[in-house]
Amino acid sequence: MIDKVFSKKKEVIETFEFNEEVTQVFDDMITRSVPFYNEIHRIIVDIYKKIKFKDEVIYDLGCSTGSTIKLLHQALPNSKSSPFFIGVDNSPSMIDECGRKLSNEKDISYELIQGKIQDIELKSSKLIIMNYTLQFIPKELRLQILKKIYKSLQKGGIFIMSEKIKPECFNVHTLYTDLYYDFKRRNGYSNLEIMQKREALENFLIPNTIREQKNLLGAAGFESFETIFQWYNFASFIGIK
Numbered sequence: 001m002i003d004k005v006f007s008k009k010k011e012v013i014e015t016f017e018f019n020e021e022v023t024q025v026f027d028d029m030i031t032r033s034v035p036f037y038n039e040i041h042r043i044i045v046d047i048y049k050k051i052k053f054k055d056e057v058i059y060d061l062g063c064s065t066g067s068t069i070k071l072l073h074q075a076l077p078n079s080k081s082s083p084f085f086i087g088v089d090n091s092p093s094m095i096d097e098c099g100r101k102l103s104n105e106k107d108i109s110y111e112l113i114q115g116k117i118q119d120i121e122l123k124s125s126k127l128i129i130m131n132y133t134l135q136f137i138p139k140e141l142r143l144q145i146l147k148k149i150y151k152s153l154q155k156g157g158i159f160i161m162s163e164k165i166k167p168e169c170f171n172v173h174t175l176y177t178d179l180y181y182d183f184k185r186r187n188g189y190s191n192l193e194i195m196q197k198r199e200a201l202e203n204f205l206i207p208n209t210i211r212e213q214k215n216l217l218g219a220a221g222f223e224s225f226e227t228i229f230q231w232y233n234f235a236s237f238i239g240i241k
């Protein structure tokens, strides 16, 4: 379904929520709002194909409607030893939708957990993905979550995280924001939609700078970490244990 959540003028703009209304249009919303969303998936699939799995766990933290899990499963459809996917999301409607999407997949092993990432225990895993989710978690909890992720990974395990990021320099920040709104207009969003969503996300989506993001990865225990992708104010990071 096409995202029209902010298309009509709202008298009061409430804080953004991953509720039923958003869930219904989420796949359209994210592909039109996150630059190179499909390319990031391509990168994740490429990395995933390099890992030898033997029934090990892959986490998708903040899995939303399960698009990433579905894509990974479909990338190696006839693999003899496929991984066990665990999707975590605190939104009940997202978990329901994710379950619906994955139930159509053949020979997939998975579990979905409805809960807050900061509250759940992570089992031993080989790959953890957390795309566009840490930015919604209070800043003071982020390091604790990344430490938990590092602890869960087996030696050689990989963590991939994508986020909206905040440039350190104000002038660059202004330019990137302007370029990002151009991108949203190119994808069919009106100025009203852009401005109303911006207001709804204010104080809810709190981006880190790239430096903060890398400091967190280092402080969590990762010795090897890099930016693997950046487009203006969006970046993806890899950490290897």
Ligand SMILES: C[S@@+](CC[C@H](N)C(=O)[O-])C[C@H]1O[C@@H](n2cnc3c(N)ncnc32)[C@H](O)[C@@H]1O
Pocket: 018, 030, 061, 062, 063, 064, 065, 067, 068, 088, 089, 090, 091, 094, 115, 116, 117, 118, 130, 131, 132, 133, 136, 137
């Ligand atoms: C932007 S979406 C993630 C998109 C998804 N990873 C993808 O690439 O398609 C953020 C998701 O994180 C979930 N979320 C936000 N805070 C969370 C938390 N503390 N624990 C678990 N899930 C959370 C939201 O419900 C939402 O589904």
